[in-house]
Amino acid sequence: MGAVANGNGERDGRKEEEEEEEIGFEELGVDPRLIRALSKKSITKPTPIQREAIPLILEGKDVVARAKTGSGKTFAYLLPMLQKLFSESGSRKTAPRTFILVPTRELCQQVYNEASSLLEFCRVQLKVVQLTASMPVADMRTALAGPPDIVVSTPACISTCMSKGVLQTSNIKDSLSLLVLDEADLLLSYGYENDLKTLIPHVPRRCQCLLMSATSSSDVEKLKKLVLHNPVILTLSEAGHSDDIIPKTVQQFWISCSAHDKLLYILALLKLELIQKKVLIFLNSIDMGYRLKLFLEQFGINSGVLNAELPQNSRLHILEEFNAGLFDYLIATDDGQTKKEQTSKENHIQSRYSKKKLRQKLDAEFGVVRGIDFKNVFTVVNLDMPQSSAGYVHRIGRTGRAYNTGASVSLVSPEEEEIFEEIKLMFGDDEKQDSSKSIEPFPLLTKNAVESLRYRAEDVAKGVTKVAIREARAQDLRNEILNSEKLKSHFEVNPRDLDLLKHDKLLSKKAPSSHLREVPEYLLDPTTKEASKILKLSRAAMKIDTKKRRPGFKKGFGRSRDPLKTFSAEEKSHKGEKRRKDNDEVIKHKKKKAKQGM
Ligand SMILES: Nc1ncnc2c1ncn2[C@@H]1O[C@H](COP(=O)(O)OP(=O)(O)OP(=O)(O)O)[C@@H](O)[C@H]1O
Numbered sequence: 312m313g314a315v316a317n318g319n320g321e322r323d324g325r326k327e328e329e330e331e332e333e334i335g336f337e338e339l340g341v342d343p344r345l346i347r348a349l350s351k352k353s354i355t356k357p358t359p360i361q362r363e364a365i366p367l368i369l370e371g372k373d374v375v376a377r378a379k380t381g382s383g384k385t386f387a388y389l390l391p392m393l394q395k396l397f398s399e400s401g402s403r404k405t406a407p408r409t410f411i412l413v414p415t416r417e418l419c420q421q422v423y424n425e426a427s428s429l430l431e432f433c434r435v436q437l438k439v440v441q442l443t444a445s446m447p448v449a450d451m452r453t454a455l456a457g458p459p460d461i462v463v464s465t466p467a468c469i470s471t472c473m474s475k476g477v478l479q480t481s482n483i484k485d486s487l488s489l490l491v492l493d494e495a496d497l498l499l500s501y502g503y504e505n506d507l508k509t510l511i512p513h514v515p516r517r518c519q520c521l522l523m524s525a526t527s528s529s530d531v532e533k534l535k536k537l538v539l540h541n542p543v544i545l546t547l548s549e550a551g552h553s554d555d556i557i558p559k560t561v562q563q564f565w566i567s568c569s570a571h572d573k574l575l576y577i578l579a580l581l582k583l584e585l586i587q588k589k590v591l592i593f594l595n596s597i598d599m600g601y602r603l604k605l606f607l608e609q610f611g612i613n614s615g616v617l618n619a620e621l622p623q624n625s626r627l628h629i630l631e632e633f634n635a636g637l638f639d640y641l642i643a644t645d646d647g648q649t650k651k652e653q654t655s656k657e658n659h660i661q662s663r664y665s666k667k668k669l670r671q672k673l674d675a676e677f678g679v680v681r682g683i684d685f686k687n688v689f690t691v692v693n694l695d696m697p698q699s700s701a702g703y704v705h706r707i708g709r710t711g712r713a714y715n716t717g718a719s720v721s722l723v724s725p726e727e728e729e730i731f732e733e734i735k736l737m738f739g740d741d742e743k744q745d746s747s748k749s750i751e752p753f754p755l756l757t758k759n760a761v762e763s764l765r766y767r768a769e770d771v772a773k774g775v776t777k778v779a780i781r782e783a784r785a786q787d788l789r790n791e792i793l794n795s796e797k798l799k800s801h802f803e804v805n806p807r808d809l810d811l812l813k814h815d816k817l818l819s820k821k822a823p824s825s826h827l828r829e830v831p832e833y834l835l836d837p838t839t840k841e842a843s844k845i846l847k848l849s850r851a852a853m854k855i856d857t858k859k860r861r862p863g864f865k866k867g868f869g870r871s872r873d874p875l876k877t878f879s880a881e882e883k884s885h886k887g888e889k890r891r892k893d894n895d896e897v898i899k900h901k902k903k904k905a906k907q908g909m
Contacts, residue, residue, distance in 0.1 A: 339365045342394045348432030349386075358383035358714075363545045365391050368521060373539045375495075375522045375531070378547035379558060380708025381684075384523045385425055388491050393429060395489065396437055396460050406482035407455070407462040409489040410510075414465065414501040416443050417683050418494060420627050423463045437461065442468040445623060451477050458486070466498060466506035473509060480513040487518045492534060495522045499530040511537055525708065526701060557704060557738075561711035562718045564753040565731070570724040573694055574606050575761060575768040577722070580692070581612055581640070582764070582830050583843050585755045586720060587689040588639040593706050595695040600642045601783045602775050603694065607640070608819045609771045614640035616787060625791040634686040645697070645706065685709045693721040696730050700737045720753055755846070760839035764830070774821065783819070 336346045336357055349355070357365065360378035367374050368391035378384055392409060399408065411426075413419055423441040430437055440454040442464040451472055455462070462469075472478040492498060498507065514520070520539045524531050527546075535542065557563065568576050580586050594600050597618045604614050615638050617629050633641045688710045697703045703721075710717030723731045738749055 334362055336365075336390075340369055341365060341390055342397060342433075344397070344433040344435065345390055345394060345429065348429045349390075351432050352428075354386070358387075360384055360545065360547050361387045361390070363547070364388065367543050367545075368392070368519070369394065371519055373520045373542035374545060375524075375535055375539065375542045376545045376547075377524050377527050377531075378545070380525045380705065381558060381712030382547065384525075385422060385493070385684075388493070388521050388523060389422075389426055389429065392461075392489055392491070393426070393433070393435075393437070397433075397435055399488070404458060404482075404486040406478060406486040407458050407460065408486055409461045409491070410469065410487065411461065411463045411491040411493060412466050412469065412498065412503075412507075413463065413493045414497040414503065416465070416623055417626065417630065419443060419463050419465065421684055422493065426461060426463065439463065442472065443623070444468055444471070448475050448477060451475070458482075465501075466503035466510065470506035470509040473513075483510075483513045484515050487514060489519045489521070490514055490538070491521045491523065492538065493523045494525070495534050496524040496526050496528050496531050499533065507534070507537065514538070516540070526704065528701075557707050558711040558714065558717075560714055560716045561707060562716075563707065563721075563750040564718065565721045565723050565750050566753045566756065567723055570726060572761075573722050573724070574603065574772050575765055576756075577603070577692065577694055578607070578610060578768050579756055579761050579764050579839075580720065581607070582610060583756075583760060583835075583839055585753075585839070585843060585846065586692070586718065587846075589633070589636070589685075589688050590640050590690045590692060591685060591688045591709055592640065592642045592692045592694050593697070594642065594644055595698070597644050597784065598780050599695065600644050601780045601787070603642050605775045605779060605783055605819050606768075606772055609774070609821070609824065610767075612640065613638060614642050616642050618644040620784075620788060621791045630683065630685075634684075636687070645702065683709070684712065686712075687715070688712075689717050691717070691719040693719070696721060696723060696727040696734075698730065700730075700734045703734045703737075721750065755839065755842040757836050757838045760836035763836055779819075 334357065335355070336349065337343075339357060339362065360376055360382050364374055364376050364387040368388060376384060376387060378387075388411075392411075396408060411422055413422060419441045423439060426439045430439065438457055438459040439461040440459045440463070442451055442454060442462060444465065444467055446454070446468070448471075451468070455472065455477055469478065473480060473483075492507075498504075520542070522531065522534060522539060522542070566576060577592070581590070592603065592614075594603065597620055600616050600618060604616050607614055615629050615633060617626060621629070629641070632638065691707050691710045693703070693706060697706055707719045710719065721731070735750060
């Protein structure tokens with residue numbers, strides 16, 4: 312293999328994608344122990360960014376790697392990093408040999424888990440620790456005693472360790488051999504510039520530096536200049552090629568509706584089963600998140616809530632439960648918005664609270680969207696549109712990870728049209744473009760179907776008052792603070808026990824009424840009913856396909872056979888034909904499977 316450098320000295324991975332499909336981890340020079348560990352995780356073939364980055368990192372090059380969300384950047388640096396540490400093991404050091412710096416605690420935990428599980432499978436004695444801002448200095452000292460081989464941390468914790476004398480700068484100079492800045496496009500916007508500037512002067516010149524990011528930005532450029540020496544730049548997605556930023560396996564849809572009708576529309580989507588589970592629903596404010604939860608509960612739909620206000624242990628546990636499939640709907644208020652909310656709160660109530668208190672209340676190191684590896688999320692819903700096109704990319708990137716298929720549905724009110732236009736422009740969304748790259752109108756929901764639910768939805772929505780939301784938010788926080796303590800001690804002993812506390816419990820004071828759980832037949836619009844039926848049928852077939860799918864590989868139901876793409880709610884006259892076609896698909900698929908001896 313060999314990467315091709317373009318005129319700017321940058322390598323364009325796209326050409327190689329096709330040529331190098333067949334290259335395995337062995338050909339990249341990955342240690343057999345790591346290959347075995349990967350196969351235990353059902354990972355058998357490197358992704359394009361892994362194919363490009365691993366040999367360069369093993370060679371000792373500084374690398375800037377830009378690749379789309381969910382493309383496997385974590386293993387792209389973890390594998391060669393661990394391999395290098397394997398070969399150096401036994402050499403005595405006075406400080407950690409590698410730092411992995413990430414912008415949020417959630418990412419700290421995620422990267423720590425990935426590194427620990429690889430090491431466990433490899434049965435190699437390397438010590439990996441994570442540092443978080445909430446740790447008392449004594450705990451930091453304990454964690455760094457030894458010293459560990461790998462430290463996963465936010466930049467703020469490292470600079471705290473340095474200022475408190477827990478990490479000696481001279482020792483860092485002696486020992487540090489590899490520095491990774493993961494999600495580099497976010498490190499500066501999370502306010503870590505000064506922390507990084509505290510560390511950088513003590514990073515020895517011989518230390519290899521890696522910079523990973525999903526998007527390119529001036530911040531990435533700034534970091535590149537600050538930290539790296541003559542790096543190789545790998546570009547597997549670029550701001551100029553936004554079609555590559557969202558995986559091609561993710562279909563994007565939108566629905567136009569008023570802000571007032573958003574609850575009605577999400578109810579229709581979920582209750583009529585027009586979108587596939589698991590579903591991640593994004594909103595822009597914590598209160599709206601609780602409003603949605605209370606509203607859905609009345610219709611028998613349970614969901615979890617994730618926001619910056621909840622304690623860290625609870626947040627991590629909510630993510631673990633959702634990833635493990637303990638509940639299907641997660642309502643998230645994302646980090647950018649939370650920060651905004653925090654700022655406006657700070658402005659408004661500065662006289663009553665100190666800034667410090669507010670910062671404690673909303674965790675500054677919280678990041679639900681960026682880089683978090685949600686498992687098996689099929690649909691991302693923007694119930695509120697994000698405030699920037701980058702926010703859109705990161706939200707949608709939570710589905711379609713590692714080449715799985717996925718979909719997104721954005722509910723766009725007239726007030727959000729401006730940002731929606733900006734997002735569409737990013738995709739070059741005009742008639743001339745290939746429609747596979749654009750955001751299309753959601754085809755499965757008719758006006759009639761929505762209207763049939765209006766009375767019930769508006770009646771229930773009226774009952775979700777501001778007081779009810781405030782109480783639910785406070786109650787959830789109280790519950791989770793208690794949970795957080797229990798979780799902390801419990802997980803020290805049983806790290807894998809997920810069932811202790813459920814995070815999708817009801818918050819409504821009013822018990823959900825049984826008559827709202829089911830949508831009666833007479834309310835159902837025939838066209839939507841038909842769409843819902845066809846979807847179920849086709850998904851049953853898709854599932855047969857998914858089970859057999861090799862990890863990191865997609866085949867089978869392409870766009871032409873996907874019901875979301877092929878069904879049009881307006882095409883009533885073709886109903887019978889469509890049903891026949893979809894039945895044919897199921898039968899054809901079953902025959903194929905039977906042939907394969909399944
Ligand atoms: N070679 C591979 N084959 C199949 N799955 C993989 C492979 N490498 C990584 N994965 C899986 O892909 C998912 C996404 O990987 P990862 O979180 O590293 O993506 P990312 O590029 O860092 O995304 P983001 O920019 O959103 O942080 C993970 O669940 C990971 O286990």
